[in-house]
Ligand SMILES: CC/C=C\C/C=C\C[C@@H](O)/C=C/C=C/C=C\[C@@H](O)CCCC(=O)O
């Protein structure tokens with residue numbers, strides 16, 4: 331049973347959802363109904379139980395519009411309200427189909443949705459709506475069995491005011507006119523977990539960037555997006571070579587407004603990405619590779635429960651780095667791995683500081699815990715390190731062969747780590763490698779908090795050069811002999827590692843202000859476009875007490891809402907200037923996504 335869901339797919343399993351909704355921008359509401367088709371799993375099951383959160387449910391009817399009894403159970407603070415729908419007596423037999431139409435509206439408190447006024451968009455002429463359902467927010471978009479353990483097909487019929495366009499994480503099947511509105515139709519024929527249901531409505535335009543890919547965004551950003559993500563087809567081909575043919579058909583990209591709270595979200599057929607990836611030189615395309623890799627790990631082979639999130643993210647980071655290494659040189663794999671370890675250590679330290687070290691286990695206990703509160707780099711980087719360790723035992727070639735078989739075996743399923751472990755042992759025992767894998771401490775890997783228990787050594791000379799520049803030239807020598815030359819030859823990822831190393835090594839012992847000023851006069855970090863540099867540079871400056879950076883920090887904090895940037899930066903600003911941090915957040919709170927706003931509020935102790 332999924333501790334993050336109140337639903338009962340083990341008794342009555344939902345197979346498909348048909349969302350028939352009108353988008354009402356005046357009220358910031360989706361209005362309409364969902365037709366839920368389910369199969370009764372056991373005899374004598376009285377109820378179909380769906381998750382809802384902050385939804386107004388008005389009625390339940392059968393296919394001939396006869397009313398069906400329902401009750402909304404008292405609200406759980408984290409998991410919302412269970413909707414108990416009475417299954418008619420004649421259908422309470424295992425194998426029987428049960429279809430119910432649930433009439434409902436979303437509310438302004440629906441976590442999954444962000445409604446932007448026209449002033450909050452780039453074009454300033456039309457309002458905009460987008461969703462973010464991972465991990466447990468689909469229930470605030472549509473009544474559903476909101477657990478990754480259950481996969482559903484879905485259809486959508488979305489009515490939007492002209493001239494806006496609606497898109498979903500599904501195939502577009504048509505558009506019809508209805509007076510002042512357009513009705514867009516969609517179908518997702520591959521069963522997916524509900525966290526992958528997605529919708530966007532806005533003034534959208536698209537550009538072809540490959541034989542199966544388009545970039546969508548507001549008109550003013552679409553060319554920049556098309557340039558930035560031009561390598562998409564190369565990633566798809568590399569993924570198909572490493573794994574199996576891409577089954578989803580299209581891989582389109584939606585470039586969102588700046589308040590999108592994540593780098594990217596792997597909504598099938600329509601990956602959502604933040605505009606903070608627009609570095610103008612394609613240097614942040616690794617996020618796109620990451621989202622593409624979720625087409626396999628996550629979207630085909632899905633974690634059954636959120637506690638097993640590393641099956642989605644650890645595998646995806648591993649695939650992402652494999653593909654990047656194939657395209658841009660093998661050393662990149664170790665380079666990224668070294669950088670990842672640093673982030674892992676930072677997050678483990680942060681959880682320890684907050685007395686929550688148990689959440690740094692690869693499979694943490696999430697009973698009663700909001701998955702958003704447990705989110706960190708642990709499932710990403712520790713999961714990645716587990717796979718590197720397993721690969722080191724059996725060799726790269728055989729491990730890659732296993733990975734392909736793993737995808738084939740578990741595609742279209744939701745699984746737990748024990749199934750992955752069992753298949754690994756079975757596969758390598760049959761392939762003559764029982765001896766190599768006999769001492770794996772699975773229990774320690776899965777359940778022990780903290781850093782990985784068996785650390786694979788990563789080697790990268792490019793990483794060493796970046797670290798040397800930080801350690802030797804700037805920390806030891808305080809920049810006395812620094813010139814602008816060395817960094818000129820650096821790739822983006824080296825500059826990021828350089829800045830990360832400085833942040834890491836100067837924690838508690840910040841660089842003097844004049845040293846940072848000299849660095850800025852040589853490297854011009856204050857005015858960079860690249861969001862990854864900006865975030866790290868501003869962090870360093872705040873830690874050293876560079877006062878002049880504060881207005882720049884406020885500008886960055888209020889011009890985008892990606893949690894990876896805004897949460898740590900607000901925390902840093904709060905340490906040196908709590909008044910500015912709090913007043914900035916309070917003033918701009920409404921422009922952030924609800925999830926981001928909730929997390930920053932907690933971080934600032936508001
Ligand atoms: C161990 C269990 C922890 C968490 C459970 C699952 C989901 C957490 C929830 O907060 C949703 C996360 C969504 C993430 C989407 C995209 C990320 O990969 C982006 C990473 C950060 C960034 O680049 O901005």
Ligand SMILES: [Zn+2]
Nearest residue numbers: 620624643646
């Ligand atoms: Zn991911």
